[in-house]
Amino acid sequence: MPRDFLEGAKDEYDVVVIGSGLGGLTTANVLGRAGYSVLLLEQHYKLGGMATWFKRPTGHIFDISLHGFPAGMIKSCRRYWTREIADSIVQIKNIRFDNPMFSLTTTYNRDDFTRLLTESFGIAPEAIKSFFETARGMNFYDDQSTTTGELFEKFFPGREDVVRLLMEPIVYANGSTLEDPAITYGIVFSNFMSKGVFTFQGGTDRLIGLMQEELINNEIDIRIRCHVDRIHVKNDSVAAVEVNGRTIRTRAVVSNANLKTTILKMVGEEHFDQSFVDAVQETRLNNSSTQVYMALKPNERIDESTGDLLFSSTAREFRTDLLLSRDISSRTYSFYYPNTRPNERPRCLVVSSTNANYKDWSGLSPEEYEASKQDLIETTLDAIEKYVPNMRERVSHVEASTPITFEHYTKHVAGASFGTKFEGLAVSRDLPEQVAGLYHAGSVGIIMSGWLGAINYGVIVANAVDGMLMKSAELPNPIAKESISNS
Amino acid sequence: MTPAEIRNEILDILEDIAPDEDLSGLKDEVAFRDQLELDSMDFLDIVMELRKRHRVQIPEESYGELASMQSTVTYLEPLMKDLQKA
Ligand SMILES: Cc1cc2nc3c(=O)[nH]c(=O)nc-3n(C[C@H](O)[C@H](O)[C@H](O)COP(=O)(O)OP(=O)(O)OC[C@H]3O[C@@H](n4cnc5c(N)ncnc54)[C@H](O)[C@@H]3O)c2cc1C
Numbered sequence: 360m361p362r363d364f365l366e367g368a369k370d371e372y373d374v375v376v377i378g379s380g381l382g383g384l385t386t387a388n389v390l391g392r393a394g395y396s397v398l399l400l401e402q403h404y405k406l407g408g409m410a411t412w413f414k415r416p417t418g419h420i421f422d423i424s425l426h427g428f429p430a431g432m433i434k435s436c437r438r439y440w441t442r443e444i445a446d447s448i449v450q451i452k453n454i455r456f457d458n459p460m461f462s463l464t465t466t467y468n469r470d471d472f473t474r475l476l477t478e479s480f481g482i483a484p485e486a487i488k489s490f491f492e493t494a495r496g497m498n499f500y501d502d503q504s505t506t507t508g509e510l511f512e513k514f515f516p517g518r519e520d521v522v523r524l525l526m527e528p529i530v531y532a533n534g535s536t537l538e539d540p541a542i543t544y545g546i547v548f549s550n551f552m553s554k555g556v557f558t559f560q561g562g563t564d565r566l567i568g569l570m571q572e573e574l575i576n577n578e579i580d581i582r583i584r585c586h587v588d589r590i591h592v593k594n595d596s597v598a599a600v601e602v603n604g605r606t607i608r609t610r611a612v613v614s615n616a617n618l619k620t621t622i623l624k625m626v627g628e629e630h631f632d633q634s635f636v637d638a639v640q641e642t643r644l645n646n647s648s649t650q651v652y653m654a655l656k657p658n659e660r661i662d663e664s665t666g667d668l669l670f671s672s673t674a675r676e677f678r679t680d681l682l683l684s685r686d687i688s689s690r691t692y693s694f695y696y697p698n699t700r701p702n703e704r705p706r707c708l709v710v711s712s713t714n715a716n717y718k719d720w721s722g723l724s725p726e727e728y729e730a731s732k733q734d735l736i737e738t739t740l741d742a743i744e745k746y747v748p749n750m751r752e753r754v755s756h757v758e759a760s761t762p763i764t765f766e767h768y769t770k771h772v773a774g775a776s777f778g779t780k781f782e783g784l785a786v787s788r789d790l791p792e793q794v795a796g797l798y799h800a801g802s803v804g805i806i807m808s809g810w811l812g813a814i815n816y817g818v819i820v821a822n823a824v825d826g827m828l829m830k831s832a833e834l835p836n837p838i839a840k841e842s843i844s845n846s
Numbered sequence: 847m848t849p850a851e852i853r854n855e856i857l858d859i860l861e862d863i864a865p866d867e868d869l870s871g872l873k874d875e876v877a878f879r880d881q882l883e884l885d886s887m888d889f890l891d892i893v894m895e896l897r898k899r900h901r902v903q904i905p906e907e908s909y910g911e912l913a914s915m916q917s918t919v920t921y922l923e924p925l926m927k928d929l930q931k932a
Contacts, residue, residue: 393898431885438891498886815887822894826903 364584364603371608372398372580373828375600376615377587377625380408380769381810382801383615384570385439385817386824391577393825398609399579400602402586407567408615408769409776409802410810414564417755418704419654422563426531426693426712427451427668428810429547430554435814444569447560451667454556456527457746458672458689460520467528468555480521490514491552494545499806503781507544508537523677527670531691533805533812534645534714534777536679543781543805550811556668562700590614590625590797597796610831611824615801615817617771618642618783622790631793635786642783645805646683647762647774649715651739654756655707661747665694669746685719687735690742709747711739717762717773732759777809778802791823798824847926852919859895863888874915896922900929 373395376387383399384406391397405411409424430450437445454467463479465471469491476482493510507526515521522537525548529535532551535543559566574581589601590612599608614621619639622628628636655661672689674681682689690711697705723731736759743750762774771778779786784804790797800820802808807816847855853874860869860882867882878884889912896902902925904912911921 431887435887818887819890822890825894826897829897829901830903 364582365605368398368580368582368605368607369396372396373609374398374611374613374824375400375587375607375609376613377590377600377621378402378408378615378801379406379581379583380615380801380813381410382807382813382817382820383408383613384574385814386613386615386800386821387579388570388574388577389439389818389821390824391574391579393821395825395828397579398607399574399581400585400587400600401581401583402770403768404583405567406571406581406583407563409765410563410567411768412563415654415756417654417706418657419706419708419756420562420564420700420703421652421654421708421710422693422695422699423650423710423760424810425558425563426691426710427556427558429550430557431550432557432811432814435811435818439814439818440570441573444566444573447565447569448557449560450554451556451558453663453666453668454528455666455669456524456671457669458523458527458677459675460523460677464666466555467551469552472524472552475524476521480518480524482515482518482521486514491549494552495549497542497545497549499542499546499784499804501542503540503542505541506538507535507541510541510544511537519677526679527672527677527682527689528668528691530679530682531670531712531714533808535805538679539805540781546806547809547812558667558699560699560701562703565700587616587625589627590621592626592630592794592797595630595795597794609796610828611796611798613798613800613820613824615799617769617775618779618787618799618801618803619644619772620770621799622786626794626797635789635793638782638786642786643780644771644773644775645777645779645802645808646714647717647720647765648776649687649713649720649735649759649761651711651736651757651759653709653711653740653743653750653754655709655753656755657704657706659707659753661694661696661707661709663694663696665746666692668693671742671746673742683714683716685715685731687713687738689713690739692743692746709743711743714776715762717766717775720761720763721773728761728763732761735759735761777805778807779804781805791827796827847929847931849919849923851931852922852926853915855899856892856915856918856922859892859899862895863891872915874919877914879913900926902926902929 374397376383376399379401387399411423414420433448452466455464476487511522587602591599597612599606622639669692674688693710695708765774787799787803800817893904912918
């Protein structure tokens with residue numbers, strides 16, 4: 360008999376959360392803390408979704424998506440999680456760029472960028488100031504007709520080098536391009552510029568462990584290896600979820616799973632207006648990623664002056680489509696020194712990340728796929744030589760992940776790393792108008808992605824669910840309603 | 847609750863949300879955002895706190911009413927006048 364991962368689960372909950380990415384975890388925590396009964400269902404054997412890690416017997420622990428996030432995480436973790444989590448967030452100060460146009464090191468905040476743009480790029484201080492103010496004043500409901508490319512053209516006409524400095528890290532942070540609405544760039548860029556780039560001391564495993572403890576404190580029923588197949592709808596309202604052969608009743612479902620899968624597969628088109636289904640079909644997914652994980656031999660050390668984050672590129676020009684090409688010219692290296700995990704065995708690791716197209720990796724034969732992966736590893740080891748000499752002799756272990764890997768572990772369509780393009784946000788937000796009690800909280804619309812975006816969107820959705828549940832509790836009960844209409 | 851009591855309640859919520867801010871010199875007619883470092887998540891927290899404490903529901907279309915202390919109290923008065931001060 361296979362093990363029953365739902366053993367002891369109740370037949371009904373106030374809220375069922377599908378998926379334990381940072382968005383799902385946060386929604387579950389906020390609602391559990393407010394006193395609702397919450398069931399959290401995760402198909403994988405680990406919580407965290409893309410916020411994940413893996414261990415190797417040599418004492419190395421690799422983080423997948425812990426490269427950096429904005430200072431806003433401190434406040435969000437303090438409010439919606441715990442003081443201990445918030446207090447573990449530390450700044451990383453050594454951010455490097457190296458490409459044919461420029462090489463520089465920065466703390467990646469407004470003051471330092473103002474200095475660089477003035478001194479090294481010769482931009483007038485007034486132009487820099489008004490660019491920063493414009494970006495900072497952006498709201499997600501603002502004008503969407505201006506593109507990021509147009510925004511740059513307005514403030515820094517013809518300055519491809521400035522565009523590269525301002526844009527490259529954001530392309531890595533959320534997959535946005537020069538053709539996307541300027542607000543998707545401005546909001547995320549300003550979040551970073553307010554104070555710089557931060558990381559979580561102790562690594563992703565510690566963060567997710569602390570979150571799990573807090574969920575247990577708040578009496579959330581957590582179940583791993585529970586893949587939700589269907590969301591049942593009755594009379595235009597959610598009624599239940601179908602998971603591991605059981606049907607569990609609920610008043611609200613919050614899906615942290617992929618937006619399109621939630622609507623088209625778990626609920627089914629027939630429960631939505633045709634125009635809404637069209638909008639879902641037209642919603643574009645964001646790109647995927649590849650990564651190469653390099654473990655240095657236990658006694659090998661990389662000098663910390665190498666940097667924390669290094670945006671490297673050999674491409675002469677800056678084009679966002681080049682950043683996606685299988686013919687990789689741009690890589691972001693994250694360097695992890697022993698102080699990333701002060702309580703573990705001291706190790707140095709490097710993760711090289713590149714944005715990628717799913718179609719470059721799907722449809723390959725097993726042999727072609729393995730060969731392509733090996734090529735990714737070899738070319739990355741060649742490329743990093745420039746920054747870490749003799750890398751090949753110093754590593755004890757190297758492996759790679761591809762869009763197929765991300766798809767496999769998170770079930771995101773096409774291995775999408777950052778949810779959907781901007782139009783997905785409206786689809787996600789309009790869900791409860793189509794089916795009462797149905798919500799989506801997870802990376803979507805570019806701005807609601809990344810660790811901070813996913814957590815904050817989780818709170819926004821928890822607020823909406825709380826409002827709905829409270830309102831429905833105030834309605835007269837159905838029997839009372841019936842007797843009124845009968846009289 | 848009287849307008850003065852509502853104002854105090856909002857101040858109390860703000861103290862929790864922005865513990866590092868000095869609220870003693872707050873100008874009621876000036877937007878919160880021009881005096882305090884508040885972002886959209888902070889306004890959401892005010893909404894959530896009001897619902898938790900007083901079961902007052904503020905629909906998203908009305909979040910703009912929370913721009914300043916004055917506009918907040920004016921907006922909340924009809925919703926909270928029948929509530930008893932805790
Ligand atoms: C390579 C890479 C690097 C990144 N680097 C950074 C970074 O440095 N900084 C940053 O801020 N962000 C980074 N991100 C983005 C960030 O990790 C994500 O935006 C964020 O973690 C997504 O959270 P989420 O809530 O949308 O859920 P996800 O992480 O997408 O999780 C969804 C969860 O739902 C589960 N699920 C799906 N279907 C079902 C089902 N049917 N039943 C049950 N469970 C289901 C999945 O297993 C998964 O656990 C990176 C992403 C990638 C891929």
